[in-house]
Amino acid sequence: MLPIILLSTIAAVQAVSLPRQDAAASSPAAVSGGSPVFIACVQDAKIPSLTQSIAVNASSREECSVTCSSSSSQHDLAFFRQDTLECYCSSSADAPTSDEIVYATDELGNCRSQDDASVEYLHSTYKFSECVLPPLTPSTSNFSTSDPIECLKNCSNSSSTIVIRPEYDGDNDKFEYDCQCYDSTQDQIQTGQKTDCGFGIESIYTKA
Ligand SMILES: *[C@@H]1O[C@H](CO)[C@@H](O)[C@H](O)[C@H]1NC(C)=O
Ligand SMILES: *[C@@H]1O[C@H](CO)[C@@H](O)[C@H](O)[C@H]1NC(C)=O
Numbered sequence: 001m002l003p004i005i006l007l008s009t010i011a012a013v014q015a016v017s018l019p020r021q022d023a024a025a026s027s028p029a030a031v032s033g034g035s036p037v038f039i040a041c042v043q044d045a046k047i048p049s050l051t052q053s054i055a056v057n058a059s060s061r062e063e064c065s066v067t068c069s070s071s072s073s074q075h076d077l078a079f080f081r082q083d084t085l086e087c088y089c090s091s092s093a094d095a096p097t098s099d100e101i102v103y104a105t106d107e108l109g110n111c112r113s114q115d116d117a118s119v120e121y122l123h124s125t126y127k128f129s130e131c132v133l134p135p136l137t138p139s140t141s142n143f144s145t146s147d148p149i150e151c152l153k154n155c156s157n158s159s160s161t162i163v164i165r166p167e168y169d170g171d172n173d174k175f176e177y178d179c180q181c182y183d184s185t186q187d188q189i190q191t192g193q194k195t196d197c198g199f200g201i202e203s204i205y206t207k208a
């Protein structure tokens with residue numbers, strides 16, 4: 001049942017979105033600059049629920065993100081499935097909540113190819129480095145948010161390193177992201193052991 005739903009969704013998305021890509025060519029860009037960074041792995045079941053996705057062809061995660069970034073339409077996110085080579089350009093409204101996160105296969109953000117998809121944010125001024133176990137040395141400032149893109153955007157521009165950890169706030173019964181901003185250089189941050197990216201794990205980003 002699921003493959004049939006997925007295929008018809010893809011067909012519908014392509015039919016609707018291809019003309020829109022051309023029509024958007026003359027629209028001014030709302031968000032631009034920066035480059036793609038890994039955010040998380042999610043189950044492939046997330047893909048049919050994307051609100052504004054446009055399907056494009058891509059043979060790798062990198063190619064998917066570059067294609068979505070360079071599209072004349074303005075996109076914030078790229079979703080990519082390695083086994084089917086499906087690539088979807090989408091908006092920040094589709095950013096995963098922390099309860100949607102599944103574990104990667106390594107500390108570099110490669111997702112399980114058979115049933116998961118990678119999510120990349122397309123306009124970061126930071127680059128993804130690696131995932132490590134908590135705890136880390138105390139940060140310069142920190143905040144919590146339901147949107148991982150806010151972690152990458154809301155730290156002060158003087159931050160040299162940003163660390164994002166998907167977590168559950170038991171006191172408020174909320175799934176959220178813990179965002180840590182470091183003004184010191186990454187060398188001064190005492191990082192934990194490298195581990196597969198995922199829920200409860202620290203993703204480290206350094207200024208590009
Ligand atoms: C993807 O590639 C196939 C084969 O080259 C082509 O028929 C199809 O139109 C392409 N799809 C998109 C969305 O560009
Ligand atoms: C976040 O910052 C507050 C002070 O602003 C500090 O008390 C708290 O321990 C910090 N949390 C983490 C996880 O570093």
Ligand SMILES: *[C@@H]1O[C@H](CO)[C@@H](O)[C@H](O)[C@H]1NC(C)=O
Nearest residue numbers: 143144145146150151153154
């Ligand atoms: C991040 O910044 C935006 C824009 O300034 C603001 O609306 C939002 O509340 C901030 N988020 C957090 C978690 O501080």
Ligand SMILES: *[C@@H]1O[C@H](CO)[C@@H](O)[C@H](O)[C@H]1NC(C)=O
Nearest residue numbers: 125152153154155156157158
């Ligand atoms: C960082 O700098 C950019 C460009 O000058 C600005 O748009 C953005 O609001 C700044 N971010 C913060 C968190 O101050």
